[in-house]
Amino acid sequence: MTPVQQDRRAVLGFLLAIVGLHGALTLSGQWHDWAWPAIAVSFIVLVLICERIGRHVPLRARKIYERTLALGFPALVLAVWEMAGAMELISPVWFPPPSAIGRALWDVTVTYDRFSETSLLGRPWLIPQEFRAGGLAGVGVLLSESHVLATIGRVFAGFLLGAIPGILLGVVMGINQTVRLMLDTTLAAIYVLPKIAIFPVVMLMFADPFGEGPKIVVVALAVFVLMTINTMTGVRTIEPVYLMAGRNYGAGPLQMLRHVILPGALPVIFAGLRIALGTAMIVIISVEFLRAKQGVGFMTYYYWEVLIPEKMYAGLVVVMILGVTLTGLLHWLQRRLMPWKR
Structure with a gap:
């Protein structure tokens, strides 16, 4: 029996x-009573099935197969979540099904909250209407109510303010042993501090x-420390x-800095940028929990607070969408700056 036939029989089994x-x-x-153990066993068996199938996927179809796994598994998890809510395996009140979260996401997108005078987008x-009535000033007022733009603006400003000096200092520490010895212990001590814990100090x-200053600076500090350590490494x-x-070559x-050091360190620098971007999102959402009147957090x-869990989950979905989108932009920038890694 050939390996293909063996795997076909295994998949059928x-x-x-x-x-x-x-x-x-x-x-x-x-x-x-045994639904969750049965579902867990089914997922394990599904992994085994996909592994058997993956052994025999031709090279020309490899990307399609990998993309199907990457997108199909989250879709399957959402389907199980929806089914679990419908069959009351989980509480639909505290764990709303994906369909309810989707409707809530649509609602917060198209509805203007008159209490907080904000909207999602x-x-x-x-x-067009505001531009005709008040020009760019009217458009600016309209967009200033957006939770998404408020969060993106804080992340973008803090990310730039922290990443650029962090990369520069990391290069200096990587090259110069004296500077590295002077600052390494201090950075290691600051790194382990929860960044949200220093927010009250930044406010002072x-x-x-x-205002916006403390929110941006605490993000910049978190990014700065991470980028300094990663760039130095x-x-x-x-x-x-x-x-x-x-x-x-003289x-x-x-x-040396432009043609050898920076290109040689770029892979680690971009790995640090991805970590720093995720940290920036975590920090700004936490800050918006505590001290903000606008933003996705x-x-x-x-x-x-007002006990509308499906809209709370919709906010978490927006955070995940922002994270995936910003990471995708960072990957695009990496491909542009590192063409030899394509």
């Missing part, structure tokens, strides 16, 4: 095992402690042969 397990529990009237469908630094892990080649300090916490 796994499928029959799943059907037999759920069928036996259903016929015995115990499926509801800033009602972009009214931009500003004349308006409830990237510079120190450059292969010595590249440095020797640059010196042998490269000066600036040429504020919206999520607000709907928790």
Whole structure:
């Protein structure tokens, strides 16, 4: 029997095992009591089935197969979640099904909250009308009510303010041992501090402690420490042969920095940027929980306070969408700056 035939028989056996397990529990009237263990076993068997199938996917269809796994598994989880809510395996009050969360997401998108005078996207469908009535100032007022734009603006400003100096200092620490010895312990001590814990200290630094400044600065501090450590590591892990080649070809300090050190450290730098971006999102959402009247974090916490869990989950979905979108933009930038890694 060939390996292909063996795997086909194995896949068929796994499928029959799943059907037999759920069928036996259903016929015995115990499926509801044993639903979650049965579902867990089914997911494990599904992994085994996908592994058997993946062994024989031709190279030309490999990307389609991998994309199907990447998108199909979350879709399957959502389907199980929906089914579990409908069959009362979980509380639909505290764990609303995906369909209810989708309706809530649509509602917060198209509805203007007159109590907080905010909306999710800033009602972009009214931009033509506001532009005719008040010009760009009217459009700006309209967009200023957006939770999403408020959060993105804080993340973007804090990310730039922290990443650029962090990369520069990381390069210096990677090159110069004296600076590294002076700052390494201090950065290690600051790194382990919960960034949300220093938010009250940051608030004391500003004349308006409830304005945008403290929110942006606490994000910048979190990004700065991460980027400094990652960039320093990237510079120190450059292969010595590249440095020797640059010196042998007569490269000066600036040429070494531009053509050898920065390109050599870029993979680690971008890995740090991805981590720092995720940290920036976590920090700003936490800050918006505590001290904000606008932003996706504020919206999520607000709907928790008023006990509308499906809209709270909708806020979490928006956070995940923002994270995936911003990470995708970072990947695009990485491909542009590192064409040799494509």
